[in-house]
Amino acid sequence: MNFDSFSHGQIKSKLWLCESLENHIPNNATIALLGGWYNLLGFVMLARNSHKISSILNIDIDSSAIDIANKINNGWMIGVGAKINNIVADACSYNYQGFDVVINCSTEHMSTEWFNNVSYGTLVCIQSSNIVDPNDPWHIVTPSPDIESFKQKYNLSTTLFIDTMRIQYGDWGYDRYMLIGYK
Secondary structure, X not given: OOHHHHOXXXXXXXXXXXXXXXXHOOOOEEEEEEOOOOOHHHHHHHHHHHHHEEEEEEEEOOHHHHHHHHHHOXXXXXXXXXXXXXXXXXXXXXXXXXXXXXXXXXXXXXXXHHHHOOOOOXXXXXXXXXXOOOOXXXXXXOOOOOHHHHHHHOOOOEEEEEEEEEEEEOOEEEEEEEEEEEO
């Protein structure tokens, strides 16, 4: 298990997402979470607002991440009230038709192809950062050196929210971007 998933920047970004997105999520929402890693975001979203969410599908290409996501989210996966499903799949080729909300917090780690599979009129929440390093540990595939380049990658019909959050550690830090709106 990579404990970076619980790092300050990861948790702060997830809480920022929840606080910014919650008022836009429709009741009984079906949510697709792309590249969700251990699905801590799904866990936090349901802990905060389980009454608004019908289901969360976490899609990750890494089967070992899905194994851990299943353990972390076990309580949200059992019985009549089951709300989380974690699957191994390629988020870039998955069909997102029928989902009320599509969330991708891993855009810098995959191509923009996934966005083509989101239906027009779907609420999307997208995060990235200004880190551009393709090497380990970052593995940036689709860099966004600034918020304007990030916004231009994802053409939304309606933008509800766009902002930057600075994550700072002494003399090093990075900007986290978030875009919420309708495709």
